[in-house]
Amino acid sequence: MTEYPEKLAQLLEDFALITDRWERSEMLIEIADRFQEVPERIAKRPFPEEHRVPFCESEAFVWSEEQPDHTLKFYFAVENPQGISAKALATILDETLSGAPIAQVARVPVDIVFQIFGKDISMGKGQGLTGIVSMVQREAKQHLARCPQCRLSSP
Numbered sequence: 001m002t003e004y005p006e007k008l009a010q011l012l013e014d015f016a017l018i019t020d021r022w023e024r025s026e027m028l029i030e031i032a033d034r035f036q037e038v039p040e041r042i043a044k045r046p047f048p049e050e051h052r053v054p055f056c057e058s059e060a061f062v063w064s065e066e067q068p069d070h071t072l073k074f075y076f077a078v079e080n081p082q083g084i085s086a087k088a089l090a091t092i093l094d095e096t097l098s099g100a101p102i103a104q105v106a107r108v109p110v111d112i113v114f115q116i117f118g119k120d121i122s123m124g125k126g127q128g129l130t131g132i133v134s135m136v137q138r139e140a141k142q143h144l145a146r147c148p149q150c151r152l153s154s155p
Helices: 006-016 019-031 086-095 102-106 112-117 124-147 147-155
Strands: 060-065 071-077
Touching: 006 086, 006 112, 019 086, 019 112, 060 124, 071 086, 071 124, 086 112, 086 124, 102 124, 112 124
Parallel strands: none
Antiparallel strands: 060 071
């Protein structure tokens, strides 16, 4: 079993308790309302293609920035104004994985998307959302490869 970063594990436990589809949707909309666009000091439009999430209908982009404690802060852009699910997931990933041990972030499985959104999301939406998680994993793995201190401080 994967050891999730603490904040993500707590959030997944909370979502596991929600069995009503409407309640889950309302919670995700509230989370999406907290979405914060990538600051210009990190990236400016037009965003570089290497940060684009493949197959994401909401045109999502992912960046990371090393923090003084050798963790990462994640940033996102969602170009489709109707991309509520992408904004919700981006907010969740920022709030639960920014500041977490990088090795744990690199091992977060893409199937957390189904734990958060439910198993009945469309194939297209599922592919885009799992792509966002994959991009966060990629950022963490690339950072681990470049940062000896990160490997030493990660569980």
